[in-house]
Amino acid sequence: MKVTVLMAAFNSNAGYLKETVESILNQTFSDFEFLIVDDGSREPLEPFIRSFTQDSRIVVYRKENSGLGSSLTYGISKSKGEYIARIDDDDVSVKDRLAKQVDYLDSHPEVSCVGGNIYYRYGDRVIPHSRFPQGHESIVRRLVTMHFPMAHTTLMYRKDAVESIGCYRIPKGNEDLDLLLQLGTVGRLANIDEYLTYYRLSKTGLSVSSPQKKEAYSFALRSAYMHQGYSHLQNDIRKSLELLHNEKQMQMWSRYGLAKRFFLIRFIKLFGKKYEQLLQH
Numbered sequence: 001m002k003v004t005v006l007m008a009a010f011n012s013n014a015g016y017l018k019e020t021v022e023s024i025l026n027q028t029f030s031d032f033e034f035l036i037v038d039d040g041s042r043e044p045l046e047p048f049i050r051s052f053t054q055d056s057r058i059v060v061y062r063k064e065n066s067g068l069g070s071s072l073t074y075g076i077s078k079s080k081g082e083y084i085a086r087i088d089d090d091d092v093s094v095k096d097r098l099a100k101q102v103d104y105l106d107s108h109p110e111v112s113c114v115g116g117n118i119y120y121r122y123g124d125r126v127i128p129h130s131r132f133p134q135g136h137e138s139i140v141r142r143l144v145t146m147h148f149p150m151a152h153t154t155l156m157y158r159k160d161a162v163e164s165i166g167c168y169r170i171p172k173g174n175e176d177l178d179l180l181l182q183l184g185t186v187g188r189l190a191n192i193d194e195y196l197t198y199y200r201l202s203k204t205g206l207s208v209s210s211p212q213k214k215e216a217y218s219f220a221l222r223s224a225y226m227h228q229g230y231s232h233l234q235n236d237i238r239k240s241l242e243l244l245h246n247e248k249q250m251q252m253w254s255r256y257g258l259a260k261r262f263f264l265i266r267f268i269k270l271f272g273k274k275y276e277q278l279l280q281h
Contacts, residue, residue: 001031001032001033001080001081001082002029002031002032002081002082002083002102003029003031003032003033003081003082003083003084003085003098003102003156004032004033004034004035004075004079004080004081004083004084004085004159005024005032005033005034005035005085005086005087005098006035006037006072006075006076006079006084006085006086006087007020007034007035007036007037007075007086007087007088007089008036008037008039008068008071008072008075008089009036009037009038009039009041009045009089010038010039010040010041010065010068010071011041011042012041012045012089012090013089013090014048016089016090016200017045017048017049017089017090018052019090019092020087020088020089020090020091020092021034021036021049021052021053021058022052022053023087023092023093023094023095024087024093025053025055025057025058026095027093027095027096027097027098027099028095028096028098028099029096029098029099029102032057032081032085032098033057033058033059033079033080033081034055034057034058034059035059035061035075035078035079036049036058036059036060036061037060037061037063037071037072037074037075038060038061038062038063039063039065039066039067039068039070039071040062040063040064040065040066044062045060045062046060046062059078061074061075061078066171066172067171067172067173068168068172068173068175069168069169069170069171069172069173069175070168070171070172072086072167072168072175073167073168073171076159076162076163076167076168077167079159081159082158082159083101083102083105083156083157083158083159084156084157084158084159084162085097085098085101085155085156086152086153086154086155086156086157087153087197088152088153090200091153091197091198091199091200092121092197092198093196093197093198094195094196094197094198097116097154097196097197098156100116100192100194100196101114101116101156101192101196102156104190104192105156105158108188108190110187110188111187111188111189111190112157112158112161112162112183112184112186112187112188112189113150113155113156113157113158113161113180113183113184113187113189113190114155114156114157114189114190114191114192115132115150115151115154115155115156115189115190115191115192115196116132116151116154116191116192116193116194116195116196116197117129117131117132117154117191117192117193117194117195117196118151118153118154118195118196118197118198118199119195119197119198119199119278120199120201120264120268120272121198121199121200121201121268121275122200122201122265122268122269122272123268123269124274124275124276125268125269125272125273125274125275126198126268126272126273126274126275126278127267127268127271127272127273128195129199131193132149132150132151132191133149133191134190134191134192134193135190136184136188136189136190139180139184139189139190139191140181140184140189140230140233141233141236143177143180143181143184144181144221144224144230144233144236144237144240145236145239145240146177146217146240146243148176148177149191150176150180150189150191151197151199152176152179153197153199154196154197157183158187161183161186161187162179162183164186165179165182165183165185165186166182169182169219170216170219170220172212173212173216174212174213174216174217175216177216177217177220177221178216178219178220178223181220181221181223181224181230182223184229184230185227185229185230198275201261201264201265201268203261203262203265214244214250217240217244218241218244218245221237221240221241221244222241224237225237225238225241
């Protein structure tokens with residue numbers, strides 16, 4: 001099998017989840033399994049999913065709640081695909097997303113992980129996010145300064161590559177920085193210059209200054225600092241680690257992030273295009 005589409009879900013919004021599942025089932029590329037890990041939701045997800053589709057490509061595993069990273073690692077252990085494509089339980093993939101990423105990885109054997117651009121979505125309105133950098137060096141330079149140039153919900157990575165780094169080493173969440181920096185040690189990182197996913201914004205989000213996020217980011221950056229492949233970025237990594245431990249600056253950064261989210265949502269409400277109209281193109 002070529003691709004495993006991997007999603008972990010916990011107490012998902014039923015309407016959002018249905019949209020997500022249908023966006024994967026309607027892909028132009030068909031050689032995939034859709035592996036869904038129910039991370040101990042209050043109500044089992046499989047009966048709901050089977051209420052609107054009997055597609056045999058869907059495989060649901062239910063387990064005790066252990067966190068996003070842990071659930072994704074569990075899913076990888078059950079996967080059959082050569083490539084793993086991530087999707088979050090409230091996002092929507094464009095119909096040719098898998099086809100484009102499979103073509104890219106097939107023709108770029110040096111790349112361990114590929115992402116793509118996203119649309120921001122709030123309610124029934126969307127705007128395109130500014131385009132992400134495409135090249136490995138630009139991507140890793142932004143990662144070590146804690147600016148995210150790849151969206152987790154757009155990623156497709158090689159199964160053998162992610163297994164070689166121990167999969168998701170951070171079990172509870174905030175796992176993406178460590179995942180990407182580690183994947184960058186066993187291959188090159190890249191983005192396709194295509195819009196692949198509608199990313200749903202919410203008014204809430206975990207503050208960058210939260211203890212969980214600071215601990216996860218510190219772990220990711222310290223690991224990268226020790227790796228020879230990032231030796232040329234050690235000064236940038238040191239500055240990021242210093243920032244993480246500067247409480248005043250972190251609080252300012254957190255307030256800036258919350259304000260940015262608020263104004264982004266307002267902008268989408270006022271100037272965003274209708275989601276349904278974009279889907280028709």
